[in-house]
Amino acid sequence: MLKYVCLVIVLQTLWMVQAEAPAYIKQCHRDDPKLVDCFMGAIEHLKPYLASGIPEIQLPSVEPFKMDSLALQLTEGPQGYKITLKNMEAFGASNFQVKSLKLTENNEPFKAKIVMPKLKIEAKYTSSGVLLILPASGGGDFHAVFEGVSADLTGKTSVRASKGANYLHIDSLSLVLDVKDVKMSISGAFNNNRILLEATNLFLRDNSQIVLEAMQSQLQKKLASEFGKLANQLLKNVPIEQFYVN
Template sequence: MQFMNILSVIIIGVFGNSLAAIHNSTVPPYVHQCIENDPEIEKCAIVALHHIRPYLKAGIPEIEMPKVEPFRIDSLSLALTTGPNGYKITLRNLDIFGASNYTIKKLKLSKNGSPVEAKVHFPKMKIDAKYTSSGVLIILPASGNGTFHADFTDVYALVRVAVSHFERDNLNWYNADKMEIDLKITQAHMAVKNIFNNNRILNEAINLFLRENGEEVIRIMMPQLRTKLAGVFKKIANQLLKHVNLETFLKSA
């Protein structure tokens, strides 16, 4: 169904953080319309998703869409070494930057009820968070608080979205039933500051650990990060879809 295909593509934009509009006679400036039954609808959908990027960065108050620079994740908890005094860290209030600067590399539209898939590239993303740790790192007691910063380069995401359709007031509406995100981070640099009253030795030990074990830290972080991101963007998608119908995005040939 062409309606299902187009809406599914629009929801993929929610990962990179959404495409939405209020149904009225005037097409808002942040919407790039596509033509119904266009044989190259995928290309138009990609143009539409790229068109909205600057609006996503600042937010669109009239449709209750907050700015996505940054968006926030509540927490991630990581057990980085084993044993009774294993080194554990908790990151709280993670502000994530760079989500509006995305490129849709490939789209696979829904067929026979299968999820739509999109491959998305983010050139750079960064995270600022509050940091808490406990346990022993090498031979040092590593309990303390501070700040955490991460720079990610060339982040690739594979997004899968399952949607359902319903009609209301003779218009077509949709719901994001399930969203899954797989991530690949090509390069990462992570560091902490101001640990335990700016204890220099502990700061240096933790940063050395993060430099030498960055891939392992990312591997441990990834399952939670995927789940948290999918939850955040699914919630945003369904909040937006309360205000959005398919007819806003499609026009007759």
């Protein structure tokens, strides 16, 4: 009789945990022969919630996706041209598609590939040094459009127990970014000096891939860090038993 009562309690508990899965969670079953496809679908299911944010778990909207600053040295020498971007905001991060997913197995890292058709970046811009023989120190607004964006993510996870439930945690995450086409420009800089604005925009137009390469290492680290924070904010509020069910 006692065993029966215990079994009923366990089953009721499991049913309650699964039944209480929030709307933003798409559940996947352990015995699903297409488990990877289910997890990819569960990530896609999150897209509208990531776009609007999930206030009940303090998950901010990724529209825009915010980063702090990047510092770039674009030309060499004592008067080399330097750019600092601050208060960066990326628009379009929620419009992603999961192209592939490899789950963690035998302590190996998980891998995923996501693509985004377009990312629009806005930032505050300051510069110093000489550009195309012109002194080009100033500040203004920076604009960029990345098209054909793909990101290869690699990370490691662990399971943490808390308050009678298990939670997945991303311990490390790295990201490799590939951008097929990029356009960059500035506005409102140099007190709207037309010559300096045109010279800077000419440089950015003709050297956008070089500028992207200069910012890529920092950008990848910042994106990986922010993605990891967002993912863990979600995961620490959703027990594994709610999205990975028997």
